[in-house]
Amino acid sequence: MEIIEVNTKSRPSRVYCGEGAFAELGACVGGKEAFVVTDTNVQRLYGEQIARALPGAPVCAVPAGERHKNEKTLFKIFDAMLAAGVHRSAVLVALGGGVVGDMGGLAAALYMRGIRVVQVPTTLLAQVDSSVGGKTAIDYGGVKNVVGAFWQPDTVLCDPLFLHTLPPREIRCGLGEILKTGLLDAAVGEKLWASRGRLHDLAFLSEIAADCVRFKARVVAEDETEKSGVRKCLNLGHTTGHALELAYGRRSHGEYVLIGMWLESFIAEREGVCSPEHAQYVRDTVRLALPRIPAFRGARDCVRYALLDKKNSEKGAVSVLLSAGKGEYAERILPAARYADYLGILEERA
Amino acid sequence: MEIIEVNTKSRPSRVYCGEGAFAELGACVGGKEAFVVTDTNVQRLYGEQIARALPGAPVCAVPAGERHKNEKTLFKIFDAMLAAGVHRSAVLVALGGGVVGDMGGLAAALYMRGIRVVQVPTTLLAQVDSSVGGKTAIDYGGVKNVVGAFWQPDTVLCDPLFLHTLPPREIRCGLGEILKTGLLDAAVGEKLWASRGRLHDLAFLSEIAADCVRFKARVVAEDETEKSGVRKCLNLGHTTGHALELAYGRRSHGEYVLIGMWLESFIAEREGVCSPEHAQYVRDTVRLALPRIPAFRGARDCVRYALLDKKNSEKGAVSVLLSAGKGEYAERILPAARYADYLGILEERA
Numbered sequence: 007m008e009i010i011e012v013n014t015k016s017r018p019s020r021v022y023c024g025e026g027a028f029a030e031l032g033a034c035v036g037g038k039e040a041f042v043v044t045d046t047n048v049q050r051l052y053g054e055q056i057a058r059a060l061p062g063a064p065v066c067a068v069p070a071g072e073r074h075k076n077e078k079t080l081f082k083i084f085d086a087m088l089a090a091g092v093h094r095s096a097v098l099v100a101l102g103g104g105v106v107g108d109m110g111g112l113a114a115a116l117y118m119r120g121i122r123v124v125q126v127p128t129t130l131l132a133q134v135d136s137s138v139g140g141k142t143a144i145d146y147g148g149v150k151n152v153v154g155a156f157w158q159p160d161t162v163l164c165d166p167l168f169l170h171t172l173p174p175r176e177i178r179c180g181l182g183e184i185l186k187t188g189l190l191d192a193a194v195g196e197k198l199w200a201s202r203g204r205l206h207d208l209a210f211l212s213e214i215a216a217d218c219v220r221f222k223a224r225v226v227a228e229d230e231t232e233k234s235g236v237r238k239c240l241n242l243g244h245t246t247g248h249a250l251e252l253a254y255g256r257r258s259h260g261e262y263v264l265i266g267m268w269l270e271s272f273i274a275e276r277e278g279v280c281s282p283e284h285a286q287y288v289r290d291t292v293r294l295a296l297p298r299i300p301a302f303r304g305a306r307d308c309v310r311y312a313l314l315d316k317k318n319s320e321k322g323a324v325s326v327l328l329s330a331g332k333g334e335y336a337e338r339i340l341p342a343a344r345y346a347d348y349l350g351i352l353e354e355r356a
Numbered sequence: 357m358e359i360i361e362v363n364t365k366s367r368p369s370r371v372y373c374g375e376g377a378f379a380e381l382g383a384c385v386g387g388k389e390a391f392v393v394t395d396t397n398v399q400r401l402y403g404e405q406i407a408r409a410l411p412g413a414p415v416c417a418v419p420a421g422e423r424h425k426n427e428k429t430l431f432k433i434f435d436a437m438l439a440a441g442v443h444r445s446a447v448l449v450a451l452g453g454g455v456v457g458d459m460g461g462l463a464a465a466l467y468m469r470g471i472r473v474v475q476v477p478t479t480l481l482a483q484v485d486s487s488v489g490g491k492t493a494i495d496y497g498g499v500k501n502v503v504g505a506f507w508q509p510d511t512v513l514c515d516p517l518f519l520h521t522l523p524p525r526e527i528r529c530g531l532g533e534i535l536k537t538g539l540l541d542a543a544v545g546e547k548l549w550a551s552r553g554r555l556h557d558l559a560f561l562s563e564i565a566a567d568c569v570r571f572k573a574r575v576v577a578e579d580e581t582e583k584s585g586v587r588k589c590l591n592l593g594h595t596t597g598h599a600l601e602l603a604y605g606r607r608s609h610g611e612y613v614l615i616g617m618w619l620e621s622f623i624a625e626r627e628g629v630c631s632p633e634h635a636q637y638v639r640d641t642v643r644l645a646l647p648r649i650p651a652f653r654g655a656r657d658c659v660r661y662a663l664l665d666k667k668n669s670e671k672g673a674v675s676v677l678l679s680a681g682k683g684e685y686a687e688r689i690l691p692a693a694r695y696a697d698y699l700g701i702l703e704e705r706a
Contacts, residue, residue, distance in 0.1 A: 016366070081427060081496070088497040088664070095669050118666045119493065119504045120581070143469065146431070147438040154469045155505060231470070314438070316468045319445050 008216055012138060012223040014230040017158040021138055021223065023216040027165035031059045031099070034124050034161045039063075039096040043083055043110035045070040048102045048128055051171050056101060063099070064090040068109065072259070075105045075144050077153070083113040094118040097160070103129035103176075104136040104259065108154070111142030115157035125159040128168035130180025130211060131260050134187070134218040135240075137162045139226040149314045150248045156231050164219065166212040175258055177206060181295035182260025184211075186242050186267060187218045188291060192333035194221060195291070202294050239335045241317060241327045243267035246349070249311035254302060261296065265352070267329070268292045268299050273348050274328035279336050288329050305352035309342050312349075358566055362488060362573040364580040367508040371488055371573065373566040377515035381409045381449070384474050384511045389413075389446040393433055393460035395420040398452045398478055401521050406451060413449070414440040418459065422609070425455045425495050427503070433463040444468040447510070453479035453526075454486040454609065458504070461492030465507035475509040478518035480530025480561060481610050484537070484568040485590075487512045489576040499664045500598045506581050514569065516562040525608055527556060531645040532610025534561075536592050536617060537568045538641060542683035544571060545641070552644050589685045591667060591677040593617030596699070599661035604652060611646065615702070617679070618642045618649050623698050624678035629686050638679050655702035659692050662699075 007024035022030055040063040042056055049056075049067040056065060066086035068079045092098075098121055100110025107125050114123035127137035143154025169177075188195035194217050204210040222240070229236035247266030251259060268289055275285035292299075302308075309324065317325040324345040330336045340348075357374035372380055390413040392406055399406075399417040406415060416436035418429045442448075448471055450460025457475050464473035477487035493504025519527075538545035544567050554560040572590070579586035597616030601609060618639055625635035642649075652658075659674065667675040674695040680686045690698075 077427070077431060084496055084503060088499060088502070091664075091671065093669055093671075094666055116503045116505060118502060119491065119506055141469065146434055149438060152438070152468060153434060153466045155466060156469055314441075316444055319443055321441065321443075 010216070010219050010223050012158070013227040014140065014158050016140070016156070016230060017160070019140075019158045019160055019162060021162040021164060021219050023164045023219055024212065025166055027163040028055070028059070028126065028167055030161075030163055031124070031126065034163070035060065035097045035099065038122075039093060040099055041087055041090060041092045041096055042066065042099045042101055043068065043106060043113060044101045045103070045106050048106070052101070052128070052168070060099065068106065070105070072105055072145075075109055077144055077146060080109055080113060080144050083109065084117065087113070087117055092117065092121075094121055097122045097124055099124045099126060101126040101128065102132075103127070104132045107132050107137050108141070108143050108151070111140070111157050111159065112144060112154055115142055115155040120157065123157065123159045125162040127162065127164055129172060129176050130169060130215070131176070131183055133164040133169075134180055134215045135183040135222065137164070138219055138222050140230070148252060148311070149316075150252060152316065164215060166208060169208050169211065177211070178295055179258035179260030180211070181205060182243075182258075182263040184214055184218055185291050185295055186240075186263060187221050189242060189267070189288060189329045190239055190333060190335060191217075191221045194218065195332055198291070198294065205294060235337070238317065238327055238337060242329055242335060243270055245312055245315055245317065245324060245326045246270055248315060249308040250302060250305070250352075252311040253308045264292045264296045265299055268296075269348065269352055270326055270328055272351055273326060273338070273340070274330065276348075277328070277338055277340075279328045279338060280330050284329070284331055287332075299352075301354055302352045305349045306346045308349055309346040312345060313342060360566070360569050360573050362508070363577040364490065364508050366490070366506065366580060367510070369490075369508045369510055369512060371512040371514060371569050373514045373569055374562065375516055377513040378405070378409070378476065378517055380511075380513055381474070381476065384513070385410065385447045385449065388472075389443060390449055391437055391440060391442045391446055392416065392449045392451055393418065393456060393463060394451045395453070395456050398456070402451070402478070402518070410449065418456065420455075422455055422495075425459055427494055427496060430459055430463060430494050433459065434467065437463070437467055442467065442471075444471055447472045447474055449474045449476060451476040451478065452482070453477070454482045457482050457487050458492050458501070459494060461490070461507055461509065462494060462504055465492055465505040470507065473507065473509045475512040477512065477514055479522060479526050480519060480565070481526070481533055483514040483519075484530055484565045485533040485572065487514070488569055488572050490580070498602060498661070499666075500602060502666065514565060516558060519558050519561065527561070528645055529608035529610030530561070531555060532593075532608075532613040534564055534568055535641050535645055536613060537571050539592060539617070539638060539679045540589055540683060540685060541567075541571045544568065545682055548641070548644065555644060585687070588667065588677055588687060592679055592685060593620055595662055595665055595667065595674060595676045596620055598665060599658040600652060600655070600702075602661040603658045614642045614646045615649060618646075619698065619702055620676055620678055622701055623676060623688070623690070624680065626698075627678070627688055627690075629678045629688060630680050634679070634681055637682075649702075651704055652702045655699045656696045658699055659696040662695060663692060
């Protein structure tokens, strides 16, 4: 097990990566009152382990799935916290995938103006990305993550024990963010290509997860609240990914990020942000996890979702983060019509 | 006009106190996109001035009154922000009393994980207390301010121009927090007693408001998030005040704080926290604004509201902040039954 420090200004946190991380949960709560937020799937699979790790702690199991990442579910968590009489000194344990982490984290950020939170990510996506860095949010009004807060966890426990029960779709979802990290960090990229035969091997995934966390910890420590722009690099593929996710649903977040990176490689190439060779490298990287890019009928229309993206700063324009080279990125702000034309590439199967 | 700096760790803010403060609004927004949150009363009285100060800025007027300080109104603000296409670089202007400030501040804290906010308090209460220090919240599940965040405003503009249209009830409400400050800061206390004939004179109120802001700025700079305990002193009278407010409604927040301080003077005396003379001084101070303390039938039952208070850290016990002497305070944690007995004092008219 490895311990990675995330030295943010607001509150430093520690990420435990590897086997045995979950066994630290009791010690992390440290005798304080605990309140567990999880989802019904995780509760079914790991309910007993949770009860053993935190005897007597109240558990709030929200319905599973991104479509429940909304204000209704958030306020159900508050209902449960109030019913349990949770104090300001308590620790909220968010045990689940990205949705549980985002909502549990936000509940902790807001309950009595903020209580401590321990994140226990149970999906590959949450372990390599969303549980680290303090971003919390719900979706609202058709916009992803538009209501939220930066709220750093005290501790994040990334234990591979949870990966054994993940369906293939969830592994592919995590691979989306892992391959994204591979484009942002040249060393991670090389490792991924060198081990491309092991992308579904849990031992390898657990090892690369720690690499991804280490990379993200550096980025987040430098730019906790996405002010200087450094943290924006983590949005590679996300402008298009989020827009497609809102418009079409069904597929996982990570899969949409992969499709977003694929499409945005064409944007980077045609806007002169990267060489044709690098654009091809991006597409080849995406194909390590997603051999075939599906077609999206009417993809151009997704521009209206992209226009709602938080990253945008100009009316009528869309901000995209592009891979400019190995370990390099650049932001481009495109007029809506030009971005819509690029989306048109997705209308035919590749 | 005076400028008071609030040097908090998360984000320093500046409070402009005095005539001409409102005229700085345009400059504070500094050419950025602005979004105004106000209430229907303030909109009726000052709608034109707002439109002149921020031409073209969208205005969201929420229904007036503490009972609207809830999640429904908060999400209506988000609806309006999304409909207006507000960007992350925008400035939210919260222009109104404490309710508008609390909800507008929380909307700013959460929209796209936080945008800048300028507070323009229009009531005496908001000018002397709630607009400064970054506490934002809504009430939920019968608990005051239980969902919220610490989110420092960039700027606070306290202009006496708004005080002219306040009804006497609102002046008394502000006096509650002013007299509380008088108990916490000996110099403010002396000034209040020396000028006790001018407590309804707007020129005097505007002057003492700046003193209260200066005091609060010191406290908040030392303990922004109520962690070290220093900021807790601002809760004098509030445990009982909030419990009565939840149980009986109708009266203003400041009036309940006055009644709370009156009752808690008996607690302080009987618990040995202060001398009988000081307890009498507290009651005399309260009477400067509230000559007669009303009786509350069934006041003992309010203990169940006090048990939900955020300050509590032990199950079955109530935390109260007590005036221990001029400029001194102490926290006491009382078993629920003992606190309920003290509440019994309120059952007979004083």
